[in-house]
Amino acid sequence: MSVIVVGELLGVGAVAGALGALLGVGGGIILVPALVFIAGLPIHNAVGTSLVCVVATSVAGSAVQFSRRQIDVSSCVQLQFFAVVGAVAVGLVATRVPGAFVFFAFGALLLVAAWRNWPRSVPRPAPASSGGHAWVASAGSLAAGGVSSLLGVGGGIVFTPLLHLVVGLDFHKAAATSIYLIGVTAGSGVLVYFARGDVSPQVAAPAMLGVLIGATVASAASHRIDASWLKRGLAVLLLYMAIRMVLRGVHGE
Amino acid sequence: MSDAHAVAVRVLRVALLAAVGAAFVGVVLDPVLRAWRPGSENAVGALLSGAAIVTVIATPFLVLVLLVAIERGRRLGWYAAGTLLVTLAGVLLAR
Numbered sequence: 577m578s579v580i581v582v583g584e585l586l587g588v589g590a591v592a593g594a595l596g597a598l599l600g601v602g603g604g605i606i607l608v609p610a611l612v613f614i615a616g617l618p619i620h621n622a623v624g625t626s627l628v629c630v631v632a633t634s635v636a637g638s639a640v641q642f643s644r645r646q647i648d649v650s651s652c653v654q655l656q657f658f659a660v661v662g663a664v665a666v667g668l669v670a671t672r673v674p675g676a677f678v679f680f681a682f683g684a685l686l687l688v689a690a691w692r693n694w695p696r697s698v699p700r701p702a703p704a705s706s707g708g709h710a711w712v713a714s715a716g717s718l719a720a721g722g723v724s725s726l727l728g729v730g731g732g733i734v735f736t737p738l739l740h741l742v743v744g745l746d747f748h749k750a751a752a753t754s755i756y757l758i759g760v761t762a763g764s765g766v767l768v769y770f771a772r773g774d775v776s777p778q779v780a781a782p783a784m785l786g787v788l789i790g791a792t793v794a795s796a797a798s799h800r801i802d803a804s805w806l807k808r809g810l811a812v813l814l815l816y817m818a819i820r821m822v823l824r825g826v827h828g829e
Numbered sequence: 830m831s832d833a834h835a836v837a838v839r840v841l842r843v844a845l846l847a848a849v850g851a852a853f854v855g856v857v858l859d860p861v862l863r864a865w866r867p868g869s870e871n872a873v874g875a876l877l878s879g880a881a882i883v884t885v886i887a888t889p890f891l892v893l894v895l896l897v898a899i900e901r902g903r904r905l906g907w908y909a910a911g912t913l914l915v916t917l918a919g920v921l922l923a924r
Binding site for chain 2: 628631632634638639660664668768769771781
């Protein structure tokens with residue numbers, strides 16, 4: 577692999593890791609398109625490689641959040657089980673899903689992420705007062721795990737609102753807990769991809785290194801950063817990538 | 830900080846340092862060795878990169894086991910055991 581490609585993977589990984597740590601998601605929504613369009617990986621290999629980087633983001637971010645006592649261990653352990661069931665089940669059949677469908681699904685996910693990340697003046701919905709609806713949380717975790725394995729993301733885009741609105745955690749605690757949750761979720765998915773030979777270690781290693789560096793730096797500085805301007809830029813970038821992913825699905829790999 | 834949180838922090842930091850160090854050497858060695866001796870196989874770099882990836886993937890599961898062991902919640906223990914068993918089953922079925 578050329579030095580230029582290694583450098584590109586390091587840079588992309590660092591940006592994805594930093595954004596993931598700041599916004600409570602795994603960065604996979606940045607990484608998968610980057611691995612497809614920059615590294616030229618087939619979509620299923622890109623998904624598997626991205627899952628490695630999502631786990632790396634989780635490890636780096638969790639170290640900081642555990643030190644701040646922001647992670648709710650009980651919610652995490654319970655929801656992880658359902659998430660892993662979803663991740664493993666979908667991971668086992670993911671390569672049988674046509675690539676075009678994955679591109680379309682990813683494009684839809686990017687559109688949702690772009691909409692959610694655009695800063696609004698509408699107040700955040702209040703979380704459930706009793707923190708009940710356990711079955712909703714379990715079902716949501718199952719779905720998040722399936723999405724994680726299919727698209728190479730951590731599932732934080734589902735976990736964070738689930739923990740905040742359904743389980744009833746404070747938003748910052750929900751984002752912090754999500755950072756650890758995505759680690760085991762993506763970890764179970766990537767092990768399935770590894771067992772099948774769908775992960776490229778030569779590509780995963782530099783991308784993972786970049787993610788580790790970016791996520792660690794961003795997590796440590798997260799309390800000093802006003803994320804609203806960051807969210808606007810990310811929303812625009814996500815919209816651009818959504819269009820490219822859909823076009824790739826239409827024209828084929 | 831509770832014991833569980835403190836242990837998790839230590840394990841995650843050690844794993845992070847080990848993975849970053851191994852990945853850095855493995856990633857940097859590869860193009861350097863190829864430039865120095867084109868066509869050569871970089872076994873050490875590949876081994877270090879692989880070790881870094883394995884460390885990163887294994888760490889969240891290790892932390893899960895330690896958290897449940899320290900917190901000593903029976904219900905949490907069942908959930909954690911289920912998580913590990915489902916993951917193992919998935920790996921075996923995928924091979």
